[in-house]
Amino acid sequence: xxxxxxxxxxxxxxxxLILVAGLISRPKPSSPAPAAxxxxxxxxxxxxxxxxxIYSKWFDEYHKLHPNLEINYQxxxxxxxxxxxxxxxxxxxxxxxxxxxxxxxxxxxxxxHFPTVLGAVVPTYNVPGLSADLKFTQKxxxxxxxxxxxxxxxxxxxxxxxGVKLPGDDIVVVHRSEGSGTTYIWTDFLSKADPDWEAKVxxxxxxxxxxxxxxxxxxxxxxxxxxTPDSIGYVELIYAIQNHMRYGLVQNAAxxxxxxxxxxxxAAAAAAAKSMPDDFRVSITNAPGKTAYPISSFTYxxxxxxxxxxxxRDAIIGFLRWxxxxxxxxxxxxxxxxxxxxxxxxEMKAISLIK
Amino acid sequence: xxxxxxxxKSVNIVMFSLTGLATLLTISxxxxxxGYLVWYGGSSINWNFFTKLPTPVGESGxxxxxxxxxxxxxxxxxxxxxxxxxxxxxIYLAEFGRGTFSYLVRYTADLLNGVPSIVMGIxxxxxxxxxxxxxxxxxxxxxxxxxLVPIVIRSTEQFMRAVPVSLREGALALGAxxxxxxxxxxxPAGFRGIxxxxxxxxxxxxxxxxPLIFTAGGNNFWAEGWNQPIASLxxxxxxxxxxxxxxxxxxxxxxxxxxxxxxxxxxxxxxxxLSLGFQSSRSG
Amino acid sequence: MATSTTTLDSTxxxxxxxxxxxxxxxxxxxDQIAHLITLAFAASVFLITCLLVYELWVTSTLPRHKFGxxxxxxxxxxxxxxxxxxxxxxxxxxxxxxxxxxxxxxxxVGAAIFLSELAPPRISDGLSFVIELLAAVPSVIYGVIGIxxxxxxxxxxxxxxxxxxxxxxxxFKGPAMGVGFLAAGVVLAVMIVxxxxxxxxxxxxxxxVDQREAALALGAxxxxxxxxxxxxxxxxxxMGSIFLALARALGETMAVTMVxxxxxxxxxxxxxxxYSIAAVIxxxxxxxxxxxxxxxxxxxxxxxxAVTIIINALARILILTTAGRGTAH
Numbered sequence: 001x002x003x004x005x006x007x008x009x010x011x012x013x014x015x016x017l018i019l020v021a022g023l024i025s026r027p028k029p030s031s032p033a034p035a036a037x038x039x040x041x042x043x044x045x046x047x048x049x050x051x052x053x054i055y056s057k058w059f060d061e062y063h064k065l066h067p068n069l070e071i072n073y074q075x076x077x078x079x080x081x082x083x084x085x086x087x088x089x090x091x092x093x094x095x096x097x098x099x100x101x102x103x104x105x106x107x108x109x110x111x112x113h114f115p116t117v118l119g120a121v122v123p124t125y126n127v128p129g130l131s132a133d134l135k136f137t138q139k140x141x142x143x144x145x146x147x148x149x150x151x152x153x154x155x156x157x158x159x160x161x162x163g164v165k166l167p168g169d170d171i172v173v174v175h176r177s178e179g180s181g182t183t184y185i186w187t188d189f190l191s192k193a194d195p196d197w198e199a200k201v202x203x204x205x206x207x208x209x210x211x212x213x214x215x216x217x218x219x220x221x222x223x224x225x226x227x228t229p230d231s232i233g234y235v236e237l238i239y240a241i242q243n244h245m246r247y248g249l250v251q252n253a254a255x256x257x258x259x260x261x262x263x264x265x266x267a268a269a270a271a272a273a274k275s276m277p278d279d280f281r282v283s284i285t286n287a288p289g290k291t292a293y294p295i296s297s298f299t300y301x302x303x304x305x306x307x308x309x310x311x312x313r314d315a316i317i318g319f320l321r322w323x324x325x326x327x328x329x330x331x332x333x334x335x336x337x338x339x340x341x342x343x344x345x346x347e348m349k350a351i352s353l354i355k
Numbered sequence: 356x357x358x359x360x361x362x363x364k365s366v367n368i369v370m371f372s373l374t375g376l377a378t379l380l381t382i383s384x385x386x387x388x389x390g391y392l393v394w395y396g397g398s399s400i401n402w403n404f405f406t407k408l409p410t411p412v413g414e415s416g417x418x419x420x421x422x423x424x425x426x427x428x429x430x431x432x433x434x435x436x437x438x439x440x441x442x443x444x445x446i447y448l449a450e451f452g453r454g455t456f457s458y459l460v461r462y463t464a465d466l467l468n469g470v471p472s473i474v475m476g477i478x479x480x481x482x483x484x485x486x487x488x489x490x491x492x493x494x495x496x497x498x499x500x501x502x503l504v505p506i507v508i509r510s511t512e513q514f515m516r517a518v519p520v521s522l523r524e525g526a527l528a529l530g531a532x533x534x535x536x537x538x539x540x541x542x543p544a545g546f547r548g549i550x551x552x553x554x555x556x557x558x559x560x561x562x563x564x565x566p567l568i569f570t571a572g573g574n575n576f577w578a579e580g581w582n583q584p585i586a587s588l589x590x591x592x593x594x595x596x597x598x599x600x601x602x603x604x605x606x607x608x609x610x611x612x613x614x615x616x617x618x619x620x621x622x623x624x625x626x627x628x629l630s631l632g633f634q635s636s637r638s639g
Numbered sequence: 640m641a642t643s644t645t646t647l648d649s650t651x652x653x654x655x656x657x658x659x660x661x662x663x664x665x666x667x668x669x670d671q672i673a674h675l676i677t678l679a680f681a682a683s684v685f686l687i688t689c690l691l692v693y694e695l696w697v698t699s700t701l702p703r704h705k706f707g708x709x710x711x712x713x714x715x716x717x718x719x720x721x722x723x724x725x726x727x728x729x730x731x732x733x734x735x736x737x738x739x740x741x742x743x744x745x746x747x748v749g750a751a752i753f754l755s756e757l758a759p760p761r762i763s764d765g766l767s768f769v770i771e772l773l774a775a776v777p778s779v780i781y782g783v784i785g786i787x788x789x790x791x792x793x794x795x796x797x798x799x800x801x802x803x804x805x806x807x808x809x810x811f812k813g814p815a816m817g818v819g820f821l822a823a824g825v826v827l828a829v830m831i832v833x834x835x836x837x838x839x840x841x842x843x844x845x846x847x848v849d850q851r852e853a854a855l856a857l858g859a860x861x862x863x864x865x866x867x868x869x870x871x872x873x874x875x876x877x878m879g880s881i882f883l884a885l886a887r888a889l890g891e892t893m894a895v896t897m898v899x900x901x902x903x904x905x906x907x908x909x910x911x912x913x914y915s916i917a918a919v920i921x922x923x924x925x926x927x928x929x930x931x932x933x934x935x936x937x938x939x940x941x942x943x944x945a946v947t948i949i950i951n952a953l954a955r956i957l958i959l960t961t962a963g964r965g966t967a968h
Contacts, residue, residue, distance in 0.1 A: 562777020
């Protein structure tokens with residue numbers, strides 16, 4: 001026979017827990033549109049931070065059109081997306097860097113690459129008191145990231161920026177701390193720019209950086225640069241724009257100094273568009289042409305070739321089709337370039353490869 | 356007065372002034388943190404914050420409703436798993452246990468207590484997330500539950516042992532069996548302390564971020580049930596704080612304040628409970 | 640009633656049937672069930688720990704076989720060429736924790752002395768209450784305040800002047816960016832000071848009054864009484880609090896990863912960015928690019944776990960050996 005106190009306590013506790021558990025587990029209507037939770041489908045994806053602004057816009061818009069479908073995208077970096085896809089902990093991934101053959105081999109179900117948008121990587125910096133945007137040669141950027149150029153008023157930088165007063169402060173280099181497709185694009189460009197870089201560091205999602213601090217995600221790098229004077233980092237264009245940060249002009253293969261914009265990125269893709277390989281894996285950094293911005297890239301969704309769950313497969317295919325047609329209209333507002341028409345057509349055909 | 360005495364008196368004054376300075380420094384830094392959080396967090400809290408889901412990057416007006424509920428869910432399941440384990444384990448250690456086995460249990464409980472939360476996260480990742488092939492609230496709760504158990508077990512044992520022997524002997528003398536004595540006399544007598552221990556443990560794991568990053572992951576929508584990745588306050592604070600968006604920074608402050616308020620309420624509440632005294636809970 | 644025989648008259652003598660009868664009796668009365676149930680839950684703690692160690696061990700076989708013990712002393716962390724060494728992370732973990740202790744122990748113990756010896760009881764209790772609340776603040780909040788508030792202040796008012804005055808010393812070489820070993824050490828110090836302070840204060844308060852009075856009666860100044868009699872008496876408890884703080888500092892993840900700069904290097908300069916074991920695991924685990932990379936991170940977790948065990952053991956040994964020599968325990 002238990003005492004009244006214990007009885008009361010046990011009863012209250014049980015009721016309380018049941019009440020709370022019931023309140024919490026019931027699916028809530030998501031805002032703004034009330035959802036019919038009956039066949040609610042949640043798809044998990046993870047990967048690149050480079051396109052995260054446009055992806056979060058897309059998944060939000062698509063959810064408004066299809067309230068039962070929620071695509072939960074976690075922006076953890078291209079390396080993370082690839083790893084999670086391999087481990088099977090997400091339904092599809094995203095990467096700025098096309099997977100090499102040896103990266104594809106561990107996959108039991110090979111992922112297909114679907115380019116989504118074109119973006120630019122810009123050198124963003126936080127140097128107080130500048131009168132104009134800085135112009136960087138390719139070798140200057142490589143030298144800064146190799147640790148050979150250590151001060152802002154180094155001749156390699158001053159030479160291309162006559163009339164701009166550069167401080168004699170140390171350059172604080174910021175790079176990505178985790179495996180990143182943006183890093184791949186940046187190091188791919190630096191490898192083409194400077195054979196010294198290619199030999200010492202190379203191109204990859206995660207490299208042995210000679211100098212610098214690590215920031216997490218495009219968000220972390222732009223946050224670090226924003227908060228640290230005399231710093232320089234590389235981020236996707238929209239991160240610099242949204243944060244009102246200065247970003248510099250980069251000299252392209254034809255010798256012209258260009259500030260990243262949609263026209264420059266589209267020009268860089270033009271040559272690739274005509275000769276796009278069937279699996280869409282291509283690098284467009286340092287593209288030829290006077291108007292081509294040299295640090296441009298496609299970014300990809302990695303969709304498994306076959307799905308065991310037909311509902312998920314159909315939902316993802318539906319999203320892909322929407323993305324290729326209607327989704328492209330949202331790109332320019334967020335400073336990404338839309339895909340060239342030829343690429344879109346090719347992708348539409350490739351969708352039929354998903355089983 | 357000899358030189359030596361003058362020296363000793365000066366040392367007295369100087370050293371105590373230094374300790375006073377240390378106190379001032381410590382107190383002011385800590386008060387500053389509280390104040391800063393209350394100030395910035397308070398000004399960022401609005402209705403949207405509590406009711407809306409996150410909006411696309413760069414757009415304002417979003418909120419953290421899913422993260423707040425997510426934290427609640429994670430804590431609930433962690434408590435359901437961890438509290439009974441710790442409670443019953445603590446009862447064992449205090450009442451039934453003898454010898455090397457108890458020593459082992461106590462030692463591993465202390466050890467687990469000191470294990471960094473990130474290692475708990477790895478554990479839950481390899482044991483739950485990988486076999487299940489996705490992150491989930493279940494995995495996150497498990498990681499938190501494993502952190503709860505050592506705290507609850509030790510504090511339960513401590514408060515059970517603090518119950519006066521006379522109560523124990525009285526019950527036994529009246530013919531109660533051991534388990535009845537424990538269940539109906541000792542546990543209620545030590546209940547205040549035990550409840551305090553449980554509440555403090557909950558407050559401690561409520562703020563843990565590292566174990567949740569790769570177990571519960573994150574979710575921009577509502578997570579239904581326990582089998583999906585789920586948003587939680589600490590993880591969202593971490594992601595937003597590192598971003599370059601001012602709106603996200605504001606939300607991170609607000610979330611920090613909410614988390615802090617929860618922790619403070621629980622901690623203060625448990626102290627009040629405890630300080631009300633070890634009166635017998637055998638109310639009529 | 641004869642006192643020579645106990646109440647065992649009615650209970651069966653030990654013998655196999657006898658012991659079985661006792662067991663069944665106890666089972667019926669519920670004691671054995673209760674014993675078994677609570678035993679099961681207590682055992683689960685032990686089993687979980689074993690499982691934890693087992694998982695860590697088994698999921699790190701690749702790097703253990705490839706690098707062996709050299710893992711602990713190599714300083715390269717190269718996911719591209721699959722060369723992994725734990726040294727920069729061990730270094731970062733130890734340096735930041737040491738820095739934190741260096742700052743927090745004098746502050747914490749000093750403030751504890753002040754609060755226990757000099758401050759009026761009400762103020763002492765009130766302040767102590769607030770400080771203990773701060774021990775409950777989640778670490779991610781310390782991290783956020785760290786990067787938004789402390790790091791810019793540290794850079795502007797501490798690092799830049801230090802560099803200007805002492806920049807030639809290897810301790811202050813390199814650009815002053817705010818983030819780095821120093822920032823991480825300071826943030827950790829702020830986080831562990833409440834532990835040291837509140838526990839030390841409690842221990843100091845529990846020193847019997849007659850110890851103090853005896854010293855004062857012999858002509859000691861208050862400081863001498865405190866420093867030479869009270870504090871040594873409370874030495875065990877104070878050391879315990881320091882070890883607790885150290886354990887917390889070693890395992891701290893979030894606050895450190897936000898302010899340490901995330902660069903796996905061994906540098907003498909306080910201003911240099913570094914990395915700690917917990918921080919690199921948090922950053923890289925979800926996306927380790929290869930199986931070797933992933934398992935190397937797990938091995939780092941194992942290393943951290945081992946460090947925790949060692950510190951734990953050291954603390955116990957220290958407390959055991961210093962106890963009983965005119966101390967409180």
